[in-house]
Each structure stands twice: as C-alpha cells, then as structure tokens.
Amino acid sequence: MSKHHKLILVPLDERPCNYEFPYLLAHGTDYRVERPPAGIMGLKKRPGDVEQLWSWFEAACEGADGAVVALDTLLYGGIIPSRLHQLELEVLAARLERLREIRRRYPQLKLYAFQLIMRCPQYSLSDEEPDYYADWGREIFRKGFIGHRLELGIATDEEIRELADIDHRLPAEVLQDYLGRRAINIEANKQALELVREGVIDFMIVPQDDSAPYGHTAKDQEKVRARITALDLELKVYMYPGADEVGCTLLARMLNKAEGRRPMIYPRLSAVQGAFVTPLFEDRFFYETLKYQILAAGGLIASSAAEADLVLLVSTPGETMEEAVSQKHAFHSYDVYRNLMELVEYGDYLLQSKEMPVAVADVGYANGGDQKLVKMLRQNNLLFDVAGYAAWNTSSNSLGTVISQAMIYLIYGRTQGHLDFLALRYAEDVCYCSVVRGELSEGPVQEMGYGKYELDGPRGRVAARVQERLSEELAVRIDSPAGRVKITDCYMPWNRMFEVGLTVQYEPS
Secondary structure, eight states, X not given: OOSSEXXXXXXXXXXXXXXXXXXXXXXXXXXXXXXXXGXXXXXTTBOOOHHHHXXXXXXXXXXXXXXXXXXXXXXXXXXXXXXXXXXXXXXXHHHXXXXXXXXXXXXXXXXXXXXXXXXXXXXXXXXXXXXXXHHHHHHHHHHHHHHHHHHTTOOOHHHHXXXXXXXXXXXXXXXXXXXXXXXXXXXXXXXXXXXXXXXXXXXXXXXXXXXXXXXXXXXXXXXXXXXXXXXXXXXXXXXXXXXXXXXXXXXHHHHHHHTTXXXXXXXXXXXXXXXXXXXXXXXXXXXXXXXXXXXXXXXXXXXXXXXXXXXXXXXOOSSSOEEGGGGGSXXXXXXXXXXXXXXXXXXXXXXXXXXXXXXXXXXXXXXXXXXXXXXXXXXXXXTTTSSOEEOOSSHHHHHHHHHHHHHHHHHHOSOHHHHHHHHHHIIIIIIIIIIIHHHHHTTHHHHTTOBTTBOSOTTSHHHHHHHHHHHHHHHHHTOBTTEEEEEEEEEOTTSSSSOOEEEEEEEEO
C-alpha cells in the first residue's frame, strides 16, 4: 500500500466517541480517515440524511483502501434513529443493495461493517428511546424478560403474576410499535449477514449495546446467532457486548491487517476474581468479552508477558461492579478483593526494566475512571508513558478504545496524536466522567435553572462551567512537572450532562 492510505469512516452517530475517536486515533499514522461532513450526520433523535450519507460514501470509495461502516447510520441515520424509525423492510433492503453495487465497482476495497441488535433498557426513560418509553420502558423490558424465562420454563410464580399485571396495563399499540420495529431491524440484521456470506462485507461485528441474559435483546441475539451458524460465518461475524467503541476496534483491525501484524496481548488483572465478574450492562464474564475485544481488533491473547508484544494492565472489580461516581464511598470488595498497587508496580517494572509497552484498561467501575489507580500511575510518572488508557461508559466501550489505541501505538509509537488522545482520555474519563459530571449533575446544574437531560445548549453556561472545573481537576490529578493537558474546546454534544465534547492537547514541559 502507498504512503497515506485513505480509509473511510461512516460513524454510528455524531457523538465524539463515534465521530471523533477513530479519526483522532489515526492522527500521526500513514492512514488518513475521511468521515462524512458533520452537517449530514444526525442530532440525537433526528436521523442523519441517509440519502446524502450514501452519496458521500459512494463518492468517497474512489481511491480508498478500506472502509469502516456503521450500517445503522446508512440504514436508519444513526444509533438512536434505529430505535425510532417507521421504515419498511423493502426500503432497508434497497439501501443494503447499494453495498453490493459498491463492491462491484471497488472490488479491492476492504469493507468492515458493524450493526447493532436493538437494545431494550430496563428503565422508563425516553431520552434515547421512543417517547412512550418514559411511561412504559420498565414494563416493555419486564414483559420481554419474564416472557423469555416463561418460554424456557424457569419463570417464578411471582414473575408470572407480574407478567399478567403488565399485560393488563401495557397499551397494545405501544407494544405493537415496539415489537414491530424490533422485527424489522432483526430482518435487516439477517440481510446484512447475507452480504458477509457473499463477500460484499469482509468482516462484521454485531455489538450488543446494554445487554441482559433474558429478554427481547437476548432472544434477538439467538436469532442472529442461529443465522451466523447456518451461514458458516462464525469466523467472519463476531457478536459480543459493546457499541460506541466498534469504530475504533475495526480501525485497529484494518491497520493490523494492512501492516501484516497480529499483536499478542497479555492481560494482567488486578483481582483474581476479576475474570469472572459480569460487568454492568453486559451479559457474560468479563474475560470472555476481553478475548473478543482483542481478537476483533486483530490481536490474540498471549499466555505470558514473555511472548507478548504488549501487556494490558486491567483494573477489574474484585466482586461486583459499581458506578464510578460511587467511589467516594469505600467498598470492601474494591479495597480488599483486588490489588491495584501490584498492577501499577508491575507496569512500572515492565516499562523501566523490560521496555515492554504497557496499556491500562481502567474497567473497575462503570462510567468513569478509578481515581486511586490514576493517582498511583501519576505518582510513578506513568500517565504519558503508557500505550493506551480508557475508562469511559461500559467495560466494553473502554476495552475497545484502549486496545485500539495500544495496537496503533505498537506500529507508530509515541506520536503527538497518541499523547493528545491519552490527554483526552484523562480529561474525559477521569476528570469528567468520574468527578465533574456527578458533582455538577446533582445540584449546580439545577441551581443554574437546567436539568441534567436539558442544558442551555451545547456551548452555554453549563459547558463553560464544565471546562472551568475540568481545568482545575486536570491540574491536581493529571498535570505533572513532565507536562500538562490544555483544553482548547469544551461543549455538550447532546445538550445533556452524560457526554462531553473536548479538544485537548498534551504540552510537554
């Protein structure tokens, strides 16, 4: 391949994790990532302009070496619109047909795709679901959950009574709308699998956003899994927990394949039981998902540090996973059933004595970084010597991000792009997710006259306050005599507190 290969990214939506992260990870590499103009992407519940997205994509394929494509964007206009649309299957089938045409025109294009199975949250909140989910979300979830257990013959008498009560109360038109959309989406999933079978799509991930062991989503997974098996696609289609990190994962896979690399990753866990914790919002033991995340990004798990290209320091929970905002209270299992000190000292030893690349998957808590771990990394001056770090949202979101960053580091080393992405992770995952978000969401935002789901716009007073607090936290938690993190932009992409949009730079002293 020539210097500066062109890769196309069709992101899952316009949030920074999907639109920015893969793009930023490619900075300083020989790969130029092109993505759709922001103006044709959607905005939360408003779908992107699907017709314009397709036109852009088809034109961008000219001269491209590879493409990482979120099918939900090309079918529905984004991840949230995939849960809200009123599209017929014929429309979706016609859209997928355009991929066959692209394959005919550009036979040498490497095409990696991902497509979600529609989630079914366990709570009543319409922020990212149809409006009726505010009133009936919990009931829709419980109906699927108990109904599934009933089919398996394991529902309790209490659950059966609860189901009868839900059937009595839940409006028929609500359930019909919800289940009808799920049925159409699952058919679109099956049609995409046909494209893999035909070789139109080279590799595919079916990530599970917010999964549970029983219910509507679990049943849909069974249908897709059965089709994968029937089409003999087990090695070409992976299905595991995740969603917003998959653009990064597939980018890393593409670079590894293009460079002829198969990195060996040795995971070192902070807790002996960590492998057997089922993370929040996921449906299986942590270690099984870790294998998928490494495999999907183009690597393999090493059985020892001696045969590894990189050691992944993994801070897992010792028993059950808590939310990052809860770490201000002591949890026996976090303090006693895991050993962060050994993890940090081991990483330090490898970096200093062995010159072995080390990355940090900070997945002890959901939705944010572990302040004790980061404090110790800083004490040993490791924060900007690591090959990667992530601690945002779900365990899988973090894993996919840090593994991708670390694999790109193995090829290109300590570029400015790498240091800036590390700085972004510390600013967002540690300072925002585990400190500032919780602090401002429970009081200050309300005192300013807003709510955590309804702020004063992407660049209002709240965003200014966030930036001010983040700068203060960076100064005490991250900056050191070796260098500092500077925020050059801060906004609230979805006008709510959950995510922040940041542009940061790492400035060495």
